[in-house]
Amino acid sequence: MATPREEVRPWPALWALVVGFFMILVDSTIVSVATPSILNDFGTDVGNVIWVTSAYLLAYAVPLLVTGRLGDRIGPKKMYLTGLTVFTLASLWCGLTSSIAMLIVARVVQGLGASMVTPQTMAVITRIFPPDQRGRAMSLWGATAGVAILVGPILGGVLVDGLGWQWIFFVNIPVGVIGFALAMRLVPDLPTHEHKFDLLGVALSTIGLFLLVFGIQEGQKYDWGKITGPISVWSLIIAGLVLLGLFVFWQSRNRNEPLLPLALFRDRNFSLANVSITTVGFAVTAMAFPLMLYAQAVRGLSPTKAALLLAPMAIISGVLAPFVGRLVDTTPPRFIAGFGLACNVVALFWLSQIISPDLPIWELLLPMALMGVANGFMWAPIGSTATRNLPMHQAGAGAGVYNTTRQVGAVLGSAGIAVLMESRLAHYLPAMAGGEGAASGGKLPEALHQGFSDAMADAMILPAAVLVIGLIAALLFASPVRRQSDATAASGDREGLRG
Template structure:
């Protein structure tokens, strides 16, 4: 039996884990569960796609921009207090989401949900890091990683079942009993940990929140405004530029404050922490980059229902959940960087297989088999990567490090979403007209002009592709059928090329993440075992410094 780092009154450190992963599971599920309910929400509130999009964007924005100060608050007031407070807030906000009578109220409730998620997420890592001895920490983080893998598919599948059975409200109501159980469990098992009541960087908090909000908003909403003007002279690129400038001021301010900073820059002196953050950013970028185009492809080109499309990814996600605990234990025994790098390799191989087989008539079974290495790879990546990132953090900066890690991971998701949407829509505006011209050349001369009218509306968006194309008015009978079949072929061919090109960008991100893992330094397991408790002024282990 492992010796806990804190007094658990005779209990095993494993008794602390269930409420932490239960809360984390709710957070991760709620990042994806709304997507499948978008048509139902549009109908219920008579809202357009942009308004409904904010149901997700509001959650992601508040989640991303508040995690960094939430991690620091965990250091100051204790991760137990912050975790339970966030859990209560998240549960109450879930009830408010289900009771929403307008789209505006629902968006506001989702923003509050994101605040609760931001309060909780850094504390889950901080508690695991401080309660579990180094020799068993990887196994605990393996469970944490397994939850992330299972939540990837649980959101769409659970959402589809609830929406079809009871209505959209239940994608939020389901959190209430789970949240209540998690709160009671957390009160009973999560220990009071040592706090460090020192200077709280208010200016840094404001700069971080403002900079991240401007950057994330610009990236998240860039496609909404066609990457142009929002209001008058204020445009998306001006907003992104302002965000980068504010974040630059934030870094300067952090350097000036030194140890008093919201984000102590000395954290990034540790090679593994810095490189693990690069890997985390890239894997989050890739996860959004994989599922966004493939989900549209499965529904729009292959004609699958949302629930059926979600089930295509089920075997890979289940495999990820099975592999993750073993990967965590393996990273306790060997250098974890090799586990992470191999995981990135498996994911890249999976995408290249999808790239090779993708076509408008590809079978679901073929895609399922191609995604199996993806599930194996994600299971290998997450928990060892977290273990490598947190290994060099002492008790004073565990919360700040967890907050920084999760913030960078979440921003990676937003950047990935924005980059993939921008590239996909950009490529569609070229690939579908190209495919249409190729198909038109095979049509009889009298049908070419009516066929061309289908694609004469200018740049094509993903929404337009999902809605499909109809023959022009006045074209009926066999001619309409022939034009419809030709349009379907052009859309399928063009969309396939655009998705394949987009997947190459994701593969590039995976290569960067894998190289970052390879450049990590070995962790010192013997030193860990000899000194399981870090002093207040030094870390439990000292990874190599950049």
């Protein structure tokens, strides 16, 4: 039963939704600062601990195309509440685990819950806000995403220092309960649309992405050779790419209702925005790992102090959000997003050049501040550009595609940075190539500081280089043209709320 039109209040509904969205995105990066503590508790290596993040991101990314479509079919409110419940219960499980393997499994379940929640936030924005307010609404959504990903390590540091790494998961329980209560009260029941499900597409995309990420992340561990018997790292990567290629081919041939509506990519801005957000997801996830390991293993900072290095990013990004929100509806998005992405590229290259054992902390904070400017300017215009022309009946599908590309970027960022860090450690410090030397939970011996710093500095170049691709895509955004059909479509969907 749809909510009567007169009871729909778009802004309270959006604020209710971003509570859960914020919590889920915090969990994308909160583990990075706890890496040394988890290494120490479970006696494992960097590659295994990064799987705690990669497993979450992979389970988050792969189902997004399906969960976005499910939101259209059974209603975004029902999907949001279901996902929030799964996520909150899985958070409890994560905190109670006693082995690295079980923690990874629990993170998979947590990621599945997150995948049910995220597309619904964008779909609701698209469906309940008129086009002339959608930019401001997407600015709030984008600011939430940017700040949450930066707050994750800071909150994680405080919790790890004060209560233990388990509390980075336990803290989700009260937040999840509050988010559930707010959504129940404030989010409207929207009209649903019938959709069929492409089971072959689900299988091809799921297996292909898993093989690709697993192969990339485990490559260094197996020296890019045999894993077991005839199975090699390269065979997994190639098989993953082939399956993903078959997935795209099948989507182009499926005449019923494909999992990935390729027709959406006919819109230039939607396609380019997906490229940009993929690189953003990659870079934001990737940069946190080398920075946190350097801060704790070389500089001897506690998890809290290490995470506070990211405070300038979070603060500046949050302060800029209202200002950028006003710009989004009046300024061509390529200028806003391009400026933000350019700042991020410069900041990451800057970090790669200055990281050293004796660098004054205040010098480290300068590129962090520039990264805050970058995050303030890039999230909202990329998101609003992607969603502006989405057909109302495909709001969930389009949001699912957009969030999938962002999360695929994050998964590849997590896997790629793990490979590069281990490779550079093998080059500079062969005796601790797997990162085991950082597992003591304290500062490395001084003789290892220079090599470890050099390895982490080299790793920072990867997210910077990937962001250059996103910058080029953003500079090619077309200026949005206000169309009467936009307002008509949004009005018609809201009219459906009469029930």
